[in-house]
Amino acid sequence: MGRLEVLKTYKIYIGGAFPRTESGRTYPLHGKKGDLLANICLSSRKDVRNAVVAARKAFGGWSEKTAFNRGQILYRIAEMMEGRKAQLMEELVAMGFTKVAAEKEVLLSIDRCIYYAGWCDKYQAVVSSVNPVASAHFNFTVAEPTGVVAIIADEKTGLLGLVSLLLPILAGGNTAVVLASQSLAMSSITLAEIIHSSDVPGGVVNILTGDLNELAETFSTHMDINALALSRSTDLKKKIAENCTVNVKRFFSYDKNWADASAQGLHFISDFQEYKTTWHPIEKIGGAGGGY
Template sequence: MDKNIKTEERFAQPANVETASAPKTAKSKLRTSPASAPRLGVEKTYKLYINGKFPRTESGRYFAVTDAKGRIVANMCRASRKDFREAVVAARAAFSGWSSASAYLRGQILYRVAEMLEGRSEQFVGELTTMGLSKRAAAQEVTAAIDCIVYYAGWTDKYQQIFSSVNPVASSHFNFSILEPTGVVSTIAPQEKCLLGFVSEIAPIIAGGNTAVALASEENPLCAVSFAEVLHSSDVPPGVVNILSGFRDELTEQFASHMDVNAVIYNGEDMNAIKLVQEQAANNIKRVIIRKKPAAPDPYQIMDVQETKTTWHPIGG
């Protein structure tokens, strides 16, 4: 775990009730108030995103995220296994509707996500710079994330045409293979590039009609959790994307072992974690996708979480 994340467990109270006692100097950077008009900034409470709602973790635990200078920026929800299970329930419930939404509609909704992110660029640049990125690097990451979503929005009604087939069987049958989403996909998003990495992870999953439960970058979860607000205002149906913040060490096993998850994606190079994911995935023959290095967006990432369905019908009178 990264050094600049301090953890505490609280049992009696939700995480943010006592935040006044914590030093929050860095947070004000996100919403500056001019010195001439001394006004106390209204600080955002970072919460989970489950089933289209923003609950706190049921566990009441938090972890502090600090900026590059070690100042506390936010108390993030430290999601529990129960939060994860609830997110899976939401994702499963959303699957039927989202997977049968037309490709055109999914494309429009994804494009809408890009529009909303564009409109909130400044907020994300602010979060990224707070965490130590230069303004230029932050702006680049945000625009890359927007473009990534537009790219996958365009794929929703095209990958099927590229990767499906009509199969010339020898018998008198019409036979075709189409792609269908694998189902509920759990993903442990990359630690690096907390916005672009997260968006690159989610976009191909939902472009293909799957629903997702994602764990935000542990080192820098701010952007991923704020991205929930973008999704929320983009007509993405509740439950299609569920976002948790928390500890990889604690949640990885659950992401891989849950019996109602159909595929698990792990981003990172920790060989012990990779082995754990691969082993636990066998509980219900999950598809396992390991991404050690970030990959440039391409339709094969949509294909990673697609199933091929082949249909036969006799030809005759």
């Protein structure tokens, strides 16, 4: 007797749980030959709101973790992805990638996790500074995470674009609300499962699937989102940037080939940092006088 295959329900990821969209809507995701791969959640404004609440709640705990511990956790994501390589590739192939392209994307994504895991306890030392001032002050600048960051992930890569933005944002101590690629949504939900089993606290990463045209307004105007990273070419770009001024969100647009070597680097972390400068009164140090 033939066995009936058990199919996975692709749900969204909010606050460390996998709910269906609050709206109850779905859209069909088709393979290359028009075969139905899955019904994917078509998230609504309320899902965005719930995700932001979860991300805000998780922010304190995540940003206060030691840099070293954050690095360990991000490394753990890479470990988990390595173990599920086959599944990630299979899904990309089902969604239309060639085998070679799928393998390249998955391996590069894993490497990118390792890359940013390494940066966690190092970027502070690079971007912070002790500043020379003309008075008896010890003057120093440190970087702090921006807060809750919205990521409108790349539409053309199922995994790589998302990982390439999510990881530096997490490395810097931010929490994230992600709108995944609409046409390649399966990989992003599998990634959510991987993150869920990687000691990343619930709420630090929230992944939604859906239509940017419907959600752009909510993402860009939400007063509790502190920065927005757009990695998609869309007619809405100008509108999104304008809306971000409502609460002076930081807005970054990355139109990139994420497979490129230049698509990783320190500035993806430092874009989502705020700089705090402290003037600490001191007596003269070592005869250096006011010029210290």
